[in-house]
Amino acid sequence: MSKDVLVVKDLNMHYETLSGDVSAVKNVSFTVKEGESFGLVGESGCGKTSVAMSLLQLQADNAKISSGSIKLDGIEMVGMSESELRKVRWDGISIVFQGAMNAWNPVVKVGEQIREAIREHYPNNTKIQNTEKIESLFKMVGLDSTIMDRFPHELSGGMKQRAVIALALSCDPKVVIADEPTTALDVVIQDQILKEIKKVQELLGLSLIYISHDIAVIAEMTDKMAVMYAGSIVEKGPTSEIFANPQHSYTKSLLASTPSVVGDKVKLNSLEGEPPSLIDQIEGCSFAPRCPNRNTTCHPELDMELVEVGPDHFVDICSASRN
């Protein structure tokens, strides 16, 4: 049995804005084991990236973690000082950011930017050691070592994204967060990058948190997954189990609205309405206003809470009570 690397418990995060507090992350709990890939899926604005930023505590100035705990290898990260956090970032948890284009400093060579990260965490390494390290990282993600001396604008989108992955791996982290690493890329390049991430993850035995709005990508990339809606996790469990036996109405809607190139051509179902504004306090089930499966056995007034419906398979109480 592999051990738990990252344990997130009852995490709450809100943004303080002029018009009030926006609760972006509400009571989010999940566990990622060693060598496991965990998917986080949901619509834009559901809080996926806010969760990622809270894990690294790179969130914007107006964002506050109000309660909860994030334990990496048993060490509590909430409440750490900035200097302690600097040691954990990249060493413990690193992130592959969303837009490869925006992740690089345009006037510094790609290799130098990776070197900077390694130097910060391994100050005693020699220059040659670092160069070798970068060369091996580039080899791992399928880049030529000459790319080191190129500027970001000289690289294609796919190459930049590969280099961002190399950067994320540069300090041998235990957990890598991939925040929509392929959204700005073409389907063919996306496929290559996904294979690369999978290969590296298996090779190094990394724990991966994969964030995406595309449920097809989550299906291929992850062992376990959680579905987020309006800041909360509404269903989580083993990926194969959730696809085979979805319990929450929102999960079902997501699955029913994803077109596929294989299998019979099926009529897809859309979801009416829009996600609620997170500025208002939502009582009870946040999905109830859009829920296509509401009936008399529903209890939308119950506060959101995950209950176990199968082995390691949790779903929000409102949907659980109906099924």
Place this chain on the structure above:
Amino acid sequence: MKKNVIEVKNLEKYFEVSGGFFSRKKATVKAVDDITFEIPFGESLGLVGQSGCGKTTTARALCLLDPKTGGEVSFYNNEKSEMESIDELEGEELKKFRRNIQMIFQDPYESLNPRWTIKDIILEPLNIHNIGDLDEREEAVAEILQTVGLTPPENYMPRYPHELSGGQRQRVSIARTLIMKPKFVVCDEPTSMLDVSIRISIMDLMLNLAKDLEVSYLYITHDLAVARYMCNRIAVMFNGKIVEIAETEELLNNPVHPYTKRLISSIPVPDPTYDRKVYDINFDELDSLIEKHGSDSPMIDIGNQHYVATHDVKGLI
């Protein structure tokens, strides 16, 4: 024999680019090179390919937004009941043509004027083409808003684009396009900016409208799964040329061209138990087909209305 709403023959769009700052040499970028297809009334063609392969350039050339540099585009003229080349159109005729061919753009956040109300935006084409009097125009706007699912229309008419969500904005774009009752609409990735749950409702809306109003679409997308949902036929584009064109299911089940195979095998499948079919990139099948049919023509017919290109792409894929 079905009547075609549009026929495109050997369409070319070349761009001249200078070789360098001091250089007088000009290089030519063949963004769209020798493209041929036709779309029958009421049917939709998907144009699929990687970014930069010339999908959008083709669309803009068809809509006369950018002049083509070669080839022929003909459009069915209802009054004369015959195909008519768009090169010969002038004045009133050209205006009439523009009424019949419309475009929906990719980004609903950028394609609507932020300072105009929804009513103004949808009213504009009617004003330009001087259709009906003021009351009739307003009535038409209310009606089309209802058709695209923005009800009640009087709630939406005085609002501005920033007050609407992405899905609602794309509905406004569709309303603006359809108020001219076009026969042919070019859709340039209309759902790629939208969220998954909203995407299907826009796609369903477009399919229903196609049926009710007898509109044909040229649907541009990089996502084969979306093209499958929307289109009767799919054309795969690569490097400015169409490499394969066939009925949707035929193309997905029996792809012949190595690029099509590669495109199909790179689409993730929303089923964790499914092992994606990985096609090898080899040209054997294509080569033997070319040998059998002869390589004189740019496209060969391999039966079932399935056409595949013969030009050499080895080394490019």
